[in-house]
Amino acid sequence: MVKEIERAGLPVVHICTVTPISMTVGANRIVPAIAIPHPLGNPALDLEGEKHIRRCIVETALKALETEVDDQTIFDVKY
Amino acid sequence: MKLELGNIIINDIQFTNEGSKVENGVLTVNPEQIKSLVLEDSNIESCEVFIARPGESVRITPVKDVIEPRVKVEGPGGIFPGWIAKVDTVGSGRTNVLKGAAVVTTGKIVGFQEGIIDMTGPGADYTPFSKTYNLVVKMEPVEGLKQHDHEYALRIAGFKVACFLGELGRAVTPDEIETFEFDNLVESAKKYPDLPRVAYVQMLQSQGLLHDTYVYGVDAKRTLTTIINPLETMDGAIVSGNCVSSCDKNPTYVHLNNKVIRELFKAHGKTLNFVGHIITNENVYLADKERSSNWSAKLAEYLGCDGVIISQEGFGNPDTDLIMNTKKIEAKGIKTVIITDEYAGRDGKSQSLADADPSANAVVTGGNANQVIVLPPMETVYGHLHFVDTIAGGSANNIDAHGNITVEIQAITGATNETGFHNLSAR
Numbered sequence: 001m002v003k004e005i006e007r008a009g010l011p012v013v014h015i016c017t018v019t020p021i022s023m024t025v026g027a028n029r030i031v032p033a034i035a036i037p038h039p040l041g042n043p044a045l046d047l048e049g050e051k052h053i054r055r056c057i058v059e060t061a062l063k064a065l066e067t068e069v070d071d072q073t074i075f076d077v078k079y
Numbered sequence: 080m081k082l083e084l085g086n087i088i089i090n091d092i093q094f095t096n097e098g099s100k101v102e103n104g105v106l107t108v109n110p111e112q113i114k115s116l117v118l119e120d121s122n123i124e125s126c127e128v129f130i131a132r133p134g135e136s137v138r139i140t141p142v143k144d145v146i147e148p149r150v151k152v153e154g155p156g157g158i159f160p161g162w163i164a165k166v167d168t169v170g171s172g173r174t175n176v177l178k179g180a181a182v183v184t185t186g187k188i189v190g191f192q193e194g195i196i197d198m199t200g201p202g203a204d205y206t207p208f209s210k211t212y213n214l215v216v217k218m219e220p221v222e223g224l225k226q227h228d229h230e231y232a233l234r235i236a237g238f239k240v241a242c243f244l245g246e247l248g249r250a251v252t253p254d255e256i257e258t259f260e261f262d263n264l265v266e267s268a269k270k271y272p273d274l275p276r277v278a279y280v281q282m283l284q285s286q287g288l289l290h291d292t293y294v295y296g297v298d299a300k301r302t303l304t305t306i307i308n309p310l311e312t313m314d315g316a317i318v319s320g321n322c323v324s325s326c327d328k329n330p331t332y333v334h335l336n337n338k339v340i341r342e343l344f345k346a347h348g349k350t351l352n353f354v355g356h357i358i359t360n361e362n363v364y365l366a367d368k369e370r371s372s373n374w375s376a377k378l379a380e381y382l383g384c385d386g387v388i389i390s391q392e393g394f395g396n397p398d399t400d401l402i403m404n405t406k407k408i409e410a411k412g413i414k415t416v417i418i419t420d421e422y423a424g425r426d427g428k429s430q431s432l433a434d435a436d437p438s439a440n441a442v443v444t445g446g447n448a449n450q451v452i453v454l455p456p457m458e459t460v461y462g463h464l465h466f467v468d469t470i471a472g473g474s475a476n477n478i479d480a481h482g483n484i485t486v487e488i489q490a491i492t493g494a495t496n497e498t499g500f501h502n503l504s505a506r
Contacts, residue, residue, distance in 0.1 A: 019365060
């Protein structure tokens with residue numbers, strides 16, 4: 001999906017846990033997620049904590065979307 | 080360290096109203112004894128016991144675990160350390176085995192209802208457990224039991240029954256005794272200085288509820304990659320808590336009879352020097368995957384390996400663990416052979432693994448788990464057939480008017496096993 005949407009001319013950020021697979025399949029902008037069963041959440045945290053990490057991930061993804069890249073790039077999230 | 084396995088060959092299972100026993104190759108079981116043992120756990124509401132013999136028109140589903148009955152007759156430790164026995168180190172002395180018999184646990188399972196064993200017909204060819212004499216233990220939990228407690232109750236009940244049956248073989252003279260010896264690194268290097276040094280890297284499924292494996296009672300997802308004596312594995316140190324997409328998950332029976340370990344022992348001192356067994360996990364966090372594969376490579380290097388065999392458990396994101404292990408071990412100058420299976424689509428045309436790397440250039444496959452098979456109806460079903468359309472490999476309305484079930488072989492217990500346990504081949 002990432003590649004097809006990019007082929008249509010729209011930049012894509014792939015948020016995923018297993019970033020090596022994202023690299024293998026050819027995503028250009030990659031943001032690491034939390035874990036495979038809960039990519040955008042963390043059941044160990046309270047609701048406030050979850051909201052915080054989710055905001056960090058989304059803001060990193062938005063930043064990645066407007067960043068020029070020459071090669072496949074992983075944008076680490078700062079929590 | 081030296082381990083003797085005393086195999087008592089079992090040719091049949093029978094029920095009795097009297098005491099359970101093993102005599103002349105027949106395992107005779109009083110089902111009431113099994114039921115009262117299982118119902119000691121107040122989390123289990125009901126228990127039924129059945130016999131499934133090879134060739135009978137019987138289907139067992141969903142399958143929670145398959146366990147080989149055993150008893151420790153000499154030496155330290157006991158069966159299933161950390162669960163049934165205390166955590167003393169196993170892998171030495173003598174263990175008697177009811178060879179040919181198995182305990183198969185079934186009943187409503189937490190969440191997904193997985194795993195089919197057909198004792199006859201085309202499905203029987205796809206599961207190694209159509210060839211064992213199976214004591215089927217069907218259990219239902221008390222209402223409202225939490226998922227993790229439910230899984231735990233079923234798992235422990237299976238071990239208890241297997242140990243109860245194994246105990247019947249304590250005083251029986253085994254039909255054959257297999258002896259395995261594993262030297263320490265210095266001794267084996269002295270004995271076989273010219274043979275290539277080969278280790279086994281075993282990946283253990285460790286992704287959460289119904290996807291977990293345990294080592295001496297420890298949840299594998301909470302472990303760092305470590306070295307275990309292969310004799311410990313052969314003597315019950317590793318047990319299964321997983322059965323989802325059952326084609327490539329290792330029931331406890333498979334850990335006890337790991338074929339990679341057995342083949343390495345066969346070749347040991349002849350074509351290679353079997354120097355160690357590394358166990359690593361397949362966790363759901365990327366950092367865990369990185370850390371565990373770093374440690375696999377570090378320990379393979381520490382053992383001075385020339386080559387390693389890596390076996391995977393499961394598929395999907397563990398393909399990344401597999402490729403990380405391979406890349407990092409190869410980067411140390413150590414040759415690898417990987418054992419995996421494939422999810423190449425029903426037509427076999429899709430990419431087989433979710434991850435790949437040029438260094439993974441020696442691959443043994445257990446087959447394509449998406450391959451479709453039609454299973455004809457059986458006269459008897461032990462367990463719950465009505466879950467068959469919701470299991471992995473099943474689909475909506477996949478039972479036709481004649482009772483034929485169309486499923487992918489990923490629904491069949493052990494069909495594409497990644498430790499070489501199953502011997503179905505394309506030849």
